[in-house]
Amino acid sequence: MPTIVVEVMPKAELLDPQGKAVAGALARLGKTEFSGVRIGKRFEVTVDRPVDDALLAEVRELAADIFSNSVIEDVVSLTVL
Amino acid sequence: MRIGVVTFPGSLDDRDAQRAVTLAGATPVALWHGDHDLQGVDAIILPGGFSYGDYLRAGAIASHSPIMAEVIDAAGKGVPVLGICNGFQTLAEARLVPGAHTRNANQQFIRRDQKLRVENASTDWTNAFEAGDEIVIPMKNADGRFVADAETLKRIEGEGQVVFRYLEVNPNGSLNDIAGVSNERGNVVGLMPHPEHAVEPGFGPDTDVAMRSGVDGLAFFASAISTLVG
Numbered sequence: 001m002p003t004i005v006v007e008v009m010p011k012a013e014l015l016d017p018q019g020k021a022v023a024g025a026l027a028r029l030g031k032t033e034f035s036g037v038r039i040g041k042r043f044e045v046t047v048d049r050p051v052d053d054a055l056l057a058e059v060r061e062l063a064a065d066i067f068s069n070s071v072i073e074d075v076v077s078l079t080v081l
Numbered sequence: 082m083r084i085g086v087v088t089f090p091g092s093l094d095d096r097d098a099q100r101a102v103t104l105a106g107a108t109p110v111a112l113w114h115g116d117h118d119l120q121g122v123d124a125i126i127l128p129g130g131f132s133y134g135d136y137l138r139a140g141a142i143a144s145h146s147p148i149m150a151e152v153i154d155a156a157g158k159g160v161p162v163l164g165i166c167n168g169f170q171t172l173a174e175a176r177l178v179p180g181a182h183t184r185n186a187n188q189q190f191i192r193r194d195q196k197l198r199v200e201n202a203s204t205d206w207t208n209a210f211e212a213g214d215e216i217v218i219p220m221k222n223a224d225g226r227f228v229a230d231a232e233t234l235k236r237i238e239g240e241g242q243v244v245f246r247y248l249e250v251n252p253n254g255s256l257n258d259i260a261g262v263s264n265e266r267g268n269v270v271g272l273m274p275h276p277e278h279a280v281e282p283g284f285g286p287d288t289d290v291a292m293r294s295g296v297d298g299l300a301f302f303a304s305a306i307s308t309l310v311g
Contacts, residue, residue, distance in 0.1 A: 010183070017186055017188045017226075066137075071229060072181045
């Protein structure tokens, strides 16, 4: 069963409070070589038929309209497994 | 005067909003997210809560509910629409108001009686105020940080679409201390704090006069009624 993977990240210029909290934890653990952490989302979409261009276009549309909000996030990758 | 309140899976403050409508002198109408029917209401409220458990993004899944097609259509025709908290997030996800929401800057759920300044008293939901009025209503949210790109911020500040601003404390890191915004026409208003929790003596925020006597939220609903009466 093909799986299409969509990755979404908070926009670079926006504060990512989750990533900041994790970065703070790393610093407290003495992991001082890591200067930042940002946390995004990975969507794995499965289909019951072979992936073609039309389906990819549809997933690209879903990624832009539902999986992400373009005001605060960017779709950074879309790959077929 | 009939004001509809939409219940989504995970709405919490729909009954409170209905009671606020009643106390303001209109008739509340319960609307259901899965219907394509606004039951002929004169105005619409999207209430607070955690629709779909805030999965994906707060308000995101609710913004694609069946009834939102009718809400978007009605908003375009000038019907007054108020989004409170999760309702504001849903309006933003539906692109009925500018901006979006992220996790509070300090990562915490915040509940406090919040002072606000009314920046625009000409919208359908604020015309019973005077511009510059300072009010106190409760707020309670985890994803209340209002964000928009620099160009949008400049535009909404210039066009008077910033309707409420946090005073004294910016509780969640919202850009420009923005607590609520409207669409260009001013019939659609969204804000994070909860006017429906400040409409009845004994149940509102504390005031200098007496505990829990704050009813600053009533004017929101009175504004909509006055808009509809004309």
